Amino acid sequence: MLNSRRLILAHFWLAFAGFGLALLLGEWQMFIRSPLHAWIGDPEWYYRSVTVHGTAMAYVFPTLVAMGFGYTITEAALKRPLVGIRCAWLGFGLVAVGTVTAVVPVVLGLASVLYTFYPPLIGNPFYYIGVVLVVVGSWIWVALMSINLYLWKRDNPGRPVPLAMFANVAGSYLWAWTAVGAAIELLFQILPVALGITSTIDAGLARVFFSWTLHAIVYFWLMPTYIAYYTIVPRAIGGRLFSDPMARLSFALFLVVAMPIGVHHLFMDPQVGSGFKFMHSVFTALVALPTLLTVFTICASVEIAGRLRGGKGVFGWLTALPWRNPIMLAVAFSFVMLGFGGAGGLVNMSYQLDTTIHNTQWITGHFHLIFGGAIVIMYFAIAYDIWPHLTGRALVSFRLMRAQLWTWFIGMIVLSFPWHYVGILGMPRRMAFYDFTDPAIAPQAIPVMMSVAGGAILVISGMLFLAILIRGQRAPRITPDEYRFSVAVHEPRTVPLALNGFGLWLSLMVGLTVVNYGFPIVHLMSMPGTAVPAVIVGAGR
Amino acid sequence: MSTERLFSVRNAWFTTSVTTVVVIAVAAALAGFIWLPRLQTNARIAGVWDAICSAAGVLRPAPATEQIVQANYRTTSVVLAPRMLRNASAESIGRGATLALRCTMCHGARGLSQANSPNLAGQYPIVIYKQLQDFRSGARASAVMAPLVTDLSDQDMQDLAAYYAYLPRLPGYHPASAGPAPRIVVSGAPMRNIAPCGACHGGLDNKTGSAWLEGQPAIYLQAQLRAFASGMRHNDISEQMRNIARQMTPAEISAAALYYGSQP
Numbered sequence: 178m179l180n181s182r183r184l185i186l187a188h189f190w191l192a193f194a195g196f197g198l199a200l201l202l203g204e205w206q207m208f209i210r211s212p213l214h215a216w217i218g219d220p221e222w223y224y225r226s227v228t229v230h231g232t233a234m235a236y237v238f239p240t241l242v243a244m245g246f247g248y249t250i251t252e253a254a255l256k257r258p259l260v261g262i263r264c265a266w267l268g269f270g271l272v273a274v275g276t277v278t279a280v281v282p283v284v285l286g287l288a289s290v291l292y293t294f295y296p297p298l299i300g301n302p303f304y305y306i307g308v309v310l311v312v313v314g315s316w317i318w319v320a321l322m323s324i325n326l327y328l329w330k331r332d333n334p335g336r337p338v339p340l341a342m343f344a345n346v347a348g349s350y351l352w353a354w355t356a357v358g359a360a361i362e363l364l365f366q367i368l369p370v371a372l373g374i375t376s377t378i379d380a381g382l383a384r385v386f387f388s389w390t391l392h393a394i395v396y397f398w399l400m401p402t403y404i405a406y407y408t409i410v411p412r413a414i415g416g417r418l419f420s421d422p423m424a425r426l427s428f429a430l431f432l433v434v435a436m437p438i439g440v441h442h443l444f445m446d447p448q449v450g451s452g453f454k455f456m457h458s459v460f461t462a463l464v465a466l467p468t469l470l471t472v473f474t475i476c477a478s479v480e481i482a483g484r485l486r487g488g489k490g491v492f493g494w495l496t497a498l499p500w501r502n503p504i505m506l507a508v509a510f511s512f513v514m515l516g517f518g519g520a521g522g523l524v525n526m527s528y529q530l531d532t533t534i535h536n537t538q539w540i541t542g543h544f545h546l547i548f549g550g551a552i553v554i555m556y557f558a559i560a561y562d563i564w565p566h567l568t569g570r571a572l573v574s575f576r577l578m579r580a581q582l583w584t585w586f587i588g589m590i591v592l593s594f595p596w597h598y599v600g601i602l603g604m605p606r607r608m609a610f611y612d613f614t615d616p617a618i619a620p621q622a623i624p625v626m627m628s629v630a631g632g633a634i635l636v637i638s639g640m641l642f643l644a645i646l647i648r649g650q651r652a653p654r655i656t657p658d659e660y661r662f663s664v665a666v667h668e669p670r671t672v673p674l675a676l677n678g679f680g681l682w683l684s685l686m687v688g689l690t691v692v693n694y695g696f697p698i699v700h701l702m703s704m705p706g707t708a709v710p711a712v713i714v715g716a717g718r
Numbered sequence: 719m720s721t722e723r724l725f726s727v728r729n730a731w732f733t734t735s736v737t738t739v740v741v742i743a744v745a746a747a748l749a750g751f752i753w754l755p756r757l758q759t760n761a762r763i764a765g766v767w768d769a770i771c772s773a774a775g776v777l778r779p780a781p782a783t784e785q786i787v788q789a790n791y792r793t794t795s796v797v798l799a800p801r802m803l804r805n806a807s808a809e810s811i812g813r814g815a816t817l818a819l820r821c822t823m824c825h826g827a828r829g830l831s832q833a834n835s836p837n838l839a840g841q842y843p844i845v846i847y848k849q850l851q852d853f854r855s856g857a858r859a860s861a862v863m864a865p866l867v868t869d870l871s872d873q874d875m876q877d878l879a880a881y882y883a884y885l886p887r888l889p890g891y892h893p894a895s896a897g898p899a900p901r902i903v904v905s906g907a908p909m910r911n912i913a914p915c916g917a918c919h920g921g922l923d924n925k926t927g928s929a930w931l932e933g934q935p936a937i938y939l940q941a942q943l944r945a946f947a948s949g950m951r952h953n954d955i956s957e958q959m960r961n962i963a964r965q966m967t968p969a970e971i972s973a974a975a976l977y978y979g980s981q982p
Contacts, residue, residue, distance in 0.1 A: 218904050219922055220914070299800075376799035433739065450775025455750030459742065608908065615909045674722045675731035681724055685739050692743055696774060704777070712926060713800040 179660060180258045181248055182567050184265055188245030189560060189567070191273060192238050193643060199233035200639040202226045204632040211629045212613045212622040220609030224289035227607065229280055231292030236311050237276050239398040239548075242556050243352070244268065244318045246401045247345050249563055250408075251322065253660040254339040255329045261321045268321070271314030279307025287715045291607065293391070294359075294367060296383040299711040302371035305363050312356050322349040330678075337672040340424055341408040341662045347428040348400030350679055351435060354686060355397055358389025358439070370711045377708035381448030382701040388439035389694060392461075396435035398548055402555035403428070406475045406508065409562050411663035413504035416482025419474045421665040425676040427474070430467035432682040434460055437693035444531045448707075449697050454528055456693055461526035468519065472512070479508070481666065503578040507558035510586040514550035518543060521597060536607075539600025542593040549635075550589040554582060557642055566660045570652040577645050584638035592631030595624035794857040794953045796848045798927040803843040806880030814881025817874055820866060829885045834935040840887030843879035845929045849953075850875040857953040887933070900973040902966065910965040915974050927955065936979025943971045 179185070206226050209217050217223070251259050259265065281303065282288040288300025326338065326346050338346075366383045369375045407424045411417055418424065440457035443449050483494025499505050521543045524530045534540065561578055565571050572578070599621045604611070613622045675681050701707065727733055755769040762781055763769045771778065780786060818829075821838070825831050829839030838846060852858040854867045870878075901907075903921060906914035916922035919931045931939065945951035946963035954960055963971070 216905055220917065221922060373801060376801060433735075448775065450773050451755070452747070452751040452770070452773025453775065455754060455773075456743070456746045459746040459750075463742070610905050610908060612905070612908055617909055673731055674724050675729070675735070678724070681732060681735060684725075685735060689739065689743065700775065710797060710799040710926065715923070 179249065179252050179566055181252060181262055181265070182569075184259075184262060184269065185245045185248050185563075186567050187269055188241045188248070191269075191276075192241035192245065193560070193646065195233045195241075195276065196238045197639055197643050199230045199238070200636055202230040203234075204629075204636045206230065207625075207629045207632045210609065210611060211625050213626055213629060216610055221286060221289060223609035224291065225283055225286055228283045228289050228291050232279055232283070232308070233276070234549075235292050235394070235398075236308060237272065239401075239552075239556075240311065240315045240352075241272060242559070243348060243397065243401050244272075244315060246404070246559055246563075247318060247322055247349060249567075249660070250341045250345040250404070251325045254341040254345075254408075254662060255325065257329070259321070260325050260328055264317055265321055268314040268317030271310050271317070275307045275310025275312075275314060277307070278310060279304050282307075285715075289714055294362070294383070294387065296362075296367060296370075296378050296380045297709050297711045298714055299367065299370050299378070300714045302368060305368050305371055309360070309363055309368075312360060316353060316356070319349040319353040322346050335671070337669045338677055339662065340418075340421055340665075341404060343425055343677070344400065344404045344407065344428045347432055347679065347682075348397060348404070350683060351393060351400065351432055351686075352397040354436060354683075354690070355390050355393035358386045359391075362386035362390075376711060378711050379701065379707045380709055381446065381707060382698070384443060384446060385440070385449060385694070385697055385701060388442045389436075389690070390439070391442050392439040393435045395544070395548065396431055396464075398552050400428075400431075401559060402511065402552045403431075403471060405555045405559050405562075406471060406511075408662040409559065410475065410504055410508045411478040411482065412661060413562060414479065414482045414499050414502055414508075416478050416485060416663075418663040418665040419477035419481060421667070421669045422672060422676060423470055423474045425672065427467040427470045429676065429679075429682040430470070431464075432679065433685045433689065434463040434466065436686050437689040438464070438526075440693070440697070441526050441528075441531070444528055445535050448701060451528075453693065453697050458526055458528050460689070460693065465519075468515075472515075475508070475512075478663075479505075501575060501579070503561055503575055503582055504558050506579055506582050507554050507561075510582060511551045511554050511558075514546055514554070514586070514589060518547035518551055521546065534600050536605060537600035538596045538604045538606050541606045542596030542600060545596070546589060546593040550586070550593065554585055554589075557582065557585065560642075560646060563660065564646060564649050565655065565657045568650055568652075569654055569657065570649055571655045572645065572649045573652055574645070574648075577641065577648075581638050581641040581645060584634050584641065588631050588634030588638055590631070592628050592635060595627040595631070599624050789952075791952055792855060792857045794848070794852050794955060795855060796851045796955075798844050798848060798955070800926045803847060803876060803879055803883075806843065806876070806884070810877045810880040811884045812881075813874075814877035814879070814884075817870075817878050818881050821878075824862070829882050831935065834937045836934055836938055838882040839885035841882055841930050842924075842928075843876075843883040844927060846879040846882050847875050848927065850878065852953040858951060887930070900970070900977050902970040902974050903977055907965070907970075912962050912965050915978070919978070931978040932981035934978055936975045939975035939978055940972055943975065947971070 206223060208214055248259055248265060282301035283304060288304035290298045290300040322345060326342060362383050366378055370378050407418060438457050438461040440449055440454055441461050444454055479498065480494050483497045486497045488494030488497030524534060525543060561572060602621055604621055611618060613619055723729060725732060751770045751773040752766055755763050755773045763772055824833055824835040825838050830837050849858065850867055850870060853860060853863040903915045906912040914922060918925040918928035942951060943963045946959045949960060952960065
């Protein structure tokens with residue numbers, strides 16, 4: 178039962194349109210920095226492009242996908258119309274207006290600060306106001322998810338919350354708390370300087386606040402992907418979800434351990450003590466827990482599908498899987514990339530190993546592999562899965578979808594593996610210019626060119642994805658069945674109170690945040706003489 | 719189920735999850751704040767409390783046994799912010815014009831020098847202000863400038879800065895064009911940690927406190943870069959220019975100076 182189809186489609190289309198544009202910028206950035214192109218002579222254009230690419234890909238695209246998917250889940254899983262549809266449109270409007278507000282000053286060269294803000298660099302205030310509007314729009318979605326769950330629970334006392342909705346609301350709460358760090362940084366530190374009220378900023382403190390957001394935001398991006406693993410994949414490939422409580426536990430654990438870990442982005446920052454760095458490192462390692470739970474449960478669910486299709490023996494079920502089904506292909510690719518990305522992440526989260534690759538292209542490779550690869554390929558799968566239900570038209574060509582997923586997978590591997598390699602060689606990230614004529618870095622020219630080729634494959638794949646969706650909008654009309662989520666082997670009749678709500682997990686999340694961030698923040702705020710003069714971007718123009 | 723209470727010691731989910739999280743947090747804290755710091759042989763950690771403070775990032779005074787190296791020269795004490803000295807009043811500019819009469823001998827009647835002294839017409843006000851402050855404090859040494867600035871008040875310096883910033887940047891005497899911008903100006907030398915000159919000094923971008931270089935006498939620019947490289951001049955904030963100039967080759971120094979000197 179999908180009533181708010183226009184609302185959901187609006188979210189997805191804006192998300193994918195932004196994704197398409199930002200994808201082109203990404204490839205352009207790589208191309209002009211590579212030995213394949215002469216140096217453009219002005220780093221400013223590169224940084225403008227990186228800022229738009231990052232802002233669109235990190236803030237706008239995944240947020241809109243999570244919002245649109247969240248509304249889909251609310252209606253399809255709770256089997257009732259969304260409450261607060263006007264507010265939902267308002268939230269969408271804020272995100273759309275915020276995106277334009279943020280991008281215009283960047284394009285004009287007034288806010289090339291990159292999406293991570295990098296204070297004491299300060300850009301035009303409208304850039305930050307735009308980002309704040311995007312976040313406020315998404316908070317409306319958080320509130321709506323919470324309200325819809327509350328109303329359903331009131332009308333269905335004692336019944337287990339459908340897994341998809343449980344996971345969806347977990348994701349929204351994670352985002353609400355995650356975004357607080359960057360919101361504090363923007364509202365109380367950066368915007369006063371950008372608006373000319375103050376002229377200095379405590380960059381170290383600002384970085385601590387941003388780290389609060391920076392890592393957990395990745396798990397917010399990951400949420401739709403994990404929801405798809407648990408609630409779409411088993412159904413789409415004709416299997417059963419191995420365990421419903423295990424799924425709930427994974428999402429609850431993500432709430433707890435995703436938050437108090439961001440300082441591993443600040444391992445090289447002097448303003449945070451080594452003890453806190455170690456604690457954040459430990460909790461980062463604990464993310465392996467919900468991740469491995471998920472890998473186990475999904476592999477088991479897929480095995481059930483393989484055996485139901487007649488697969489026998491230790492490995493026979495693998496060949497029996499429906500490999501021609503795009504969702505099957507997507508989840509396999511996603512797991513491979515999650516595996517490699519996760520292995521690389523073990524290096525990043527280790528206080529000692531990180532010193533080798535901190536701020537190198539390794540990091541760029543890592544988050545493109547995890548986010549652009551493992552996560553985004555499941556966004557494609559989600560879109561393919563729900564598109565017929567949204568448009569009332571069939572997506573006919575599985576061949577095109579498979580080609581798109583294959584090219585995305587190959588492109589992402591070819592893009593990110595050489596980045597990891599040059600990162601180990603010490604190539605710094607976010608530089609506009611590399612002098613490949615210098616013998617010291619000349620050998621990096623070949624892997625860098627390989628990355629550019631990987632990016633080109635991704636562009637082809639991204640365009641193919643958009644083409645498939647556009648084609649789907651023009652296909653003959655059909656009447657799709659009711660949208661369903663996976664059924665567990667043992668459908669829960671009751672679930673423990675702890676796994677039917679969020680009180681316990683949210684308390685642990687906030688508590689751990691206070692333990693892991695409280696002292697560093699209070700300490701830095703109380704230290705005198707830590708503010709530095711802001712550097713205004715584009716002031717000379 | 720309706721009678722079940724979540725936040726209760728009788729609820730196994732509550733007790734297990736909270737206990738697990740607390741145990742992990744405490745174990746991580748013990749390791750990170752006490753055990754690991756005390757394994758460091760070079761960290762001069764006296765006791766448990768010292769280890770905790772050190773790991774928490776509390777600033778501690780340097781050990782008394784270690785000599786703190788002090789520079790035997792003055793560095794600048796001026797702090798620059800992006801919007802400083804903007805929008806000067808007409809009075810300020812007028813006072814600056816009167817004060818500037820004593821500068822004309824070297825810097826020209828309208829701020830354009832014919833004597834290889836810097837052209838001041840159209841220079842950013844904070845640049846002039848900072849140099850005047852540095853000449854007075856001794857952070858920048860000059861036998862010519864030092865006596866001229868001793869009796870200038872802070873307001874006088876602001877007025878002078880406002881006056882010269884107000885003057886139009888007219889092209890003075892320029893030798894033949896030096897051709898396309900040299901590599902050091904546009905690209906810098908990333909492998910030697912040299913940012914492009916143009917990224918701060920005009921051409922690509924201007925950063926707070928960086929001087930307007932286009933049309934300055936090439937001889938003057940070259941002399942300043944050499945002085946930065948040798949450490950003779952040391953009034954750059956955070957050693958920015960010394961670190962750059964030290965890494966530049968003599969050929970790059972003269973290429974950059976010639977290029978900026980020939981720009982309109």
